[in-house]
Amino acid sequence: MIRAFLFDLDGVLTDTSEFHFLAWKRLGEDLQIPFNREQNEALRGVSRRESLALLLQGKTVTEEEAQQLMERKNRYYVDYIKKLTPANVLPGSREILIELASMGLKRMIVSASKNAALVIKLLQIGDLIDGVVDGSSQARSKPAPDLFLLAAKALDLDPKFCLVLEDAAAGIEAAHAAGMLAVGLGPVERVGAAELVIPSLEGQSAISILKRLDKKKSTYTWA
Numbered sequence: 001m002i003r004a005f006l007f008d009l010d011g012v013l014t015d016t017s018e019f020h021f022l023a024w025k026r027l028g029e030d031l032q033i034p035f036n037r038e039q040n041e042a043l044r045g046v047s048r049r050e051s052l053a054l055l056l057q058g059k060t061v062t063e064e065e066a067q068q069l070m071e072r073k074n075r076y077y078v079d080y081i082k083k084l085t086p087a088n089v090l091p092g093s094r095e096i097l098i099e100l101a102s103m104g105l106k107r108m109i110v111s112a113s114k115n116a117a118l119v120i121k122l123l124q125i126g127d128l129i130d131g132v133v134d135g136s137s138q139a140r141s142k143p144a145p146d147l148f149l150l151a152a153k154a155l156d157l158d159p160k161f162c163l164v165l166e167d168a169a170a171g172i173e174a175a176h177a178a179g180m181l182a183v184g185l186g187p188v189e190r191v192g193a194a195e196l197v198i199p200s201l202e203g204q205s206a207i208s209i210l211k212r213l214d215k216k217k218s219t220y221t222w223a
């Protein structure tokens with residue numbers, strides 16, 4: 001019996017994943033490292049530091065240089081997200097958050113990003129959720145289960161009562177490692193490991209997601 005929905009932020013509730021890509025691409029251009037959307041798939045959902053390591057493709061840098069590069073990427077990223085408004089909440093998201101509240105189910109945002117609080121503020125969705133676990137928590141990033149486990153703990157719920165909504169392979173892996181079921185948003189090639197795959201939250205409802213998961217119950221082992 002699901003009692004909470006744990007939403008990833010970037011790429012699930014808003015399209016900031018595109019801005020992460022553009023910021024890394026710009027840093028790549030500064031460093032003359034070619035970087036395209038295909039390569040970006042490996043960065044989706046993973047931490048800033050891990051993303052830098054993937055962008056550098058084995059090129060070694062000192063810790064000081066790494067810090068400067070991560071800060072530069074973040075300046076580029078923050079420059080993009082400054083313009084976010086409530087209109088940037090992806091279709092269907094607000095409606096599902098409201099529906100969940102009316103059903104008495106909990107809603108948390110669980111993001112690896114240290115910018116999550118700023119994004120949530122600009123989107124004005126803070127009053128639609130029960131809490132946030134983000135990159136400022138010092139926990140290990142996805143695909144480790146830590147962020148999702150912290151969310152379950154904050155809600156005082158057993159992980160098996162939490163359902164994760166994710167657009168990244170690393171996020172689905174983290175959900176499973178936490179003992180949670182996952183809904184994957186996006187192409188099967190990326191999120192096919194999830195118990196249920198949907199293109200996005202547009203046109204979806206919490207009830208229909210729960211019903212479809214329930215129908216597929218025999219195809220997975222409940223945590």
Ligand code: BG6
Nearest residue numbers: 010020045047048112113114115
């Ligand atoms: C995740 C994004 O939500 O947060 C990743 O999907 C990003 O692309 C990660 O690298 C860390 O974000 P930030 O804002 O702390 O650099």
Ligand code: MG
Nearest residue numbers: 008010011167
């Ligand atoms: Mg994401």
